[in-house]
Amino acid sequence: MQLLASVLLPTYPDPPGPKIASNAVAVARWLRATLDVAMVNVDIPDVSNALSRFSLNLPAKIQEVEAASRQKGKTLLDAVAAEASRCNVTLTSQELKAQPALMGEEAAKEGRYFDLCVVGWTPNNEASQMTAEEVVFSSGRPTLIVPGDEDVGTLDHVVIAWDGSRVAARAVADAAPFLERASVISIITVTDEKVLPREDVGDRLARSLRARGLTTNVESIHVGDHPIGAALQEHALRIGGNLLVMGGWGHSRLRDIVLGGATEGILSDLRLPVLMSH
Template identity: 45%
Template sequence: MTHSRIAYMPLITYPEAIADDATRAAVALARPLGYALSVTTFAVDFPRVSSGLGDLLIDIPGLVQSTEEKSRAECRRLEQLVLESAASPADVHCTARKVPWGAVPGDAAEQARYFDLALLPWAADTAPVGDMAEAVVFGSGRPAVLVPPSARPAPVDHLAIAWDGSRVAARALGDVLPLLAEGGSISVLTVRDEKPLGGSDLAGALASSLAKRGLNAKPVETTLGNRTIAEALQDTALSNGAQLLAMGGFGHSRIRDFVLGGATRGILSQLRLPVLLSH
């Protein structure tokens, strides 16, 4: 590998794999961001149990074996998809792990700790993807970028940071700055009516601080109106030309709902740009 920075990408195979277009988009984004890529595909492992007399009617061991074989075959297929989608296959390393059913998200979070950030292909209609995002964002200690299928493989010339002056927002800022291309610009986003803020010009204060470090930054204030926090931040980021949005894991009162829960999938079904989450 020629890069010193490595991104980690975990890929599930059971009960279903994420859509191929989301995986392709995430793989293709690694090189423009300046990262080599380490991909792990997870083959599911089920415990061997017998249902007694039920085995006479339903071949439980056979069903378990068939499911595991299908999962292993999906690992091989995903590895080929990753290599075909990479701009430079030499920058990609693929491994497969056999992990007990239900333990995949936690195992992925542990593996992610050994890398610089995680790239997570995103699809709101695939429930295990939300479980994976929760585990990696809140359990790895590393930043994670949710990548929708619509993401384009290009350097980040303009990023947006959701800013409320909190510790986690500062953490997100530190995590996202290495992704900004040389000479790129930053929009500092503040949502005025989402929750009480600790100052009247937080966005302006951060933009001024970034400018002193030679960065091109501008403050941008917005309001929720009838929108969710996810919609307001994405709308504002996109309208200002940002290619990536960054935010702290608990920087907004409803940030966990941005990633998790019943309302989550409805909100993120409209994810329109890569989002870096840092906890």
């Protein structure tokens, strides 16, 4: 069955970053997937009154902002299309629109029709970070968060952050296409962050993956006083990992104020591609 991936790109106020086109195509090529590009352009409701029309010409300003958003989307699409053609990746595209506060929600709704969601992340770009969070928690699909300003390269060393939880198990299952293509799989457990369900959770997962014909190694780490999200990424990079797989933890009704420590750390400071499932 053909794997379908969707890269979800908010265009307002700024897109995720200059590398998102090549990175999305690189992921699709690695997975031998069809790639759909969904531009989420801004749709600003006209709430102006007679005075604002007279003093600020608000409708014209709204049209100007929306036109700029669409142009950014076209530029992104052209870049993805050129890269997909170069790499022989089958590409489809569509244009969505949403109010500024609902762009992430619109992206998450569209992502439900694909096997994998890809979102870009760029420092100091609130739109890309909010979209990534919304897609992780609301799409119901595994979400690959990729840097918007760095090349991802080949995702052949997969690092699994494993604590034996439901969301971690979901993430491992969703990572199957990456695990099947990996040359190295490392399982890491954090022993001083919370109580684990059993002492050998990492070894137990390794046995399960080896029974499926996958080669794995297991490590335990201590984070000490370091934020767990940063510690997981730093360790993954230290051992040569280029994809981190983990569960995304957050209470659906309280997500705006309560996120799991590792999830919050990843979504606020991405250092390598992360596949996150909720």
